Amino acid sequence: MTEQDTAWQSxxxxxxxxxxxxxxxxxxxxxxxxxxxxxxxxxAIAWVSWYALALAVTVVAIVVGFIPRRVRAFGYALRAxxxxxxxxxxxxxxxxxxxxxxxxxxxxxxxxxxxxxLSELKLVTAxxxxxxxxxxxSLPVAEELRDRLIAVAETRRAGx
Numbered sequence: 001m002t003e004q005d006t007a008w009q010s011x012x013x014x015x016x017x018x019x020x021x022x023x024x025x026x027x028x029x030x031x032x033x034x035x036x037x038x039x040x041x042x043x044a045i046a047w048v049s050w051y052a053l054a055l056a057v058t059v060v061a062i063v064v065g066f067i068p069r070r071v072r073a074f075g076y077a078l079r080a081x082x083x084x085x086x087x088x089x090x091x092x093x094x095x096x097x098x099x100x101x102x103x104x105x106x107x108x109x110x111x112x113x114x115x116x117x118l119s120e121l122k123l124v125t126a127x128x129x130x131x132x133x134x135x136x137x138s139l140p141v142a143e144e145l146r147d148r149l150i151a152v153a154e155t156r157r158a159g160x
Contacts, residue, residue: 006084008075014116015074015136019067021112027060076134083123083149085132095132100156101125105146109139121145 034056037049069089077084079096086094104124113119119142120135137145 006077006079008077008086011071011074011134011136012118012138013071014118016067016071018112018116018118018136019071020064023060023063023067027056027063031056031060071136074134074136078148083132085134097123097125097132098156099149099152101127102149102153105149105153107139107142107146123149 031053034049034052037045038053066089073089073092074087076086082096082098084094084096086092102123102125104122106122106124107119108122109119117138118136119139120133121137121142123132123134125131134142
């Protein structure tokens with residue numbers, strides 16, 4: 001099966017909101033640190049702080065601008081023998097998780113995810129490098145996928 005033959009499923013576009021909140025929340029400390037000299041009124045280094053703040057705001061704006069593209073880069077596909085997960089724009093990663101190697105399939109929902117009606121599906125195998133987390137799935141999709149993967153994994157392990 002080639003890359004073009006794979007039926008890729010995308011995650012929910014609502015995940016963009018979650019990624020935006022996480023990005024902005026994670027950028028509060030760097031923005032506060034770069035603007036601290038302006039708050040305490042230290043004139044000797046105020047000009048450096050303006051440059052640092054401008055740089056920090058620019059970086060945050062670029063990261064926020066890439067969020068829609070990053071979310072579109074997430075995808076998964078169910079194939080005959082494995083689940084394939086892909087992510088990344090610049091540093092792309094594609095992982096195939098064989099059904100027979102699945103040890104745990106977990107659906108996780110944080111407070112923001114619950115508010116948006118989203119969840120993430122975590123697949124765990126014996127090899128640490130093949131653990132996969134698929135974010136931004138609606139709860140019904142995540143639960144259906146979890147049940148389906150568990151059922152297929154059980155039949156594959158029984159055949160070993």
